[in-house]
Amino acid sequence: MENAFDLPAVSDPMSRHPKIPGPGEPIRLHHSLCYGCGDDAPIGLRLKVIAGEGFTVSAQMVVEQWMQGGPGVIHGGVLTAAFDEILGTAPLTIGAPVVTAHLEVDFAKPIPLGSTLHLDAEVLAKERRKVFVRASAHLGDPENPVATAHSIFVEIDLKKHFAAYRDDAAQSRP
Numbered sequence: 001m002e003n004a005f006d007l008p009a010v011s012d013p014m015s016r017h018p019k020i021p022g023p024g025e026p027i028r029l030h031h032s033l034c035y036g037c038g039d040d041a042p043i044g045l046r047l048k049v050i051a052g053e054g055f056t057v058s059a060q061m062v063v064e065q066w067m068q069g070g071p072g073v074i075h076g077g078v079l080t081a082a083f084d085e086i087l088g089t090a091p092l093t094i095g096a097p098v099v100t101a102h103l104e105v106d107f108a109k110p111i112p113l114g115s116t117l118h119l120d121a122e123v124l125a126k127e128r129r130k131v132f133v134r135a136s137a138h139l140g141d142p143e144n145p146v147a148t149a150h151s152i153f154v155e156i157d158l159k160k161h162f163a164a165y166r167d168d169a170a171q172s173r174p
């Protein structure tokens, strides 16, 4: 196991998956109880991730009071969760269902409550099952990011990976 974002010199070939929605269209929820995107999650970010051009996706999130670290700014873990969601959705543009293996976040500036966070993510490369994804966050000026993230996701067989946990998901419904 590695523990750093180490982009391969040469990527495996990647192409946009034919079933991914067109630019500007929402990408379907991966799970309705997901903390990051689920509409039925009792507590969560409810991010609506939108497909972009190529291997890019984006989302927006208003920083609400319950997301506070303190005082008056977003909690770093909430920002990291938002990054995880958008980073994890980007590999769907190449048709790869993934889980997070490695995630690095750089916090450049405080993010005030009430601000609208613009999140953008892009798949940079694929190497065997590893998918390398970068994301950034800004408050309206893309040239002025408030945070960036780099991550390695690992492609999985969805049914096998979650086979032992699906019953718990159903039981946790509110």
Ligand SMILES: CCCCCCCCCCCCCC(=O)SCCNC(=O)CCNC(=O)[C@H](O)C(C)(C)COP(=O)(O)OP(=O)(O)OC[C@H]1O[C@@H](n2cnc3c(N)ncnc32)[C@H](O)[C@@H]1OP(=O)(O)O
Pocket (backbone or CB within 6 Å): 001, 002, 003, 004, 030, 036, 084, 085, 086, 087, 088, 089, 092, 096, 097, 098, 099, 100, 101, 102, 127, 128, 129, 130, 152, 154, 156
């Ligand atoms: C949530 C899923 C839904 C899906 C789709 C919608 C997404 C929506 C958004 C969701 C957003 C939320 C998403 C969430 O919150 S997902 C929830 C949080 N993540 C997890 O629970 C994952 C837990 N970990 C595992 O299950 C396993 O460790 C995995 C599956 C990741 C690998 O175990 P597996 O036995 O299968 O494979 P392998 O060990 O042969 O490794 C394979 C390759 O990977 C490389 N490697 C492994 N670990 C690391 C590491 N730490 N850094 C760098 N590299 C690493 C490894 O060196 C090898 O590389 P290479 O030898 O080829 O070079």
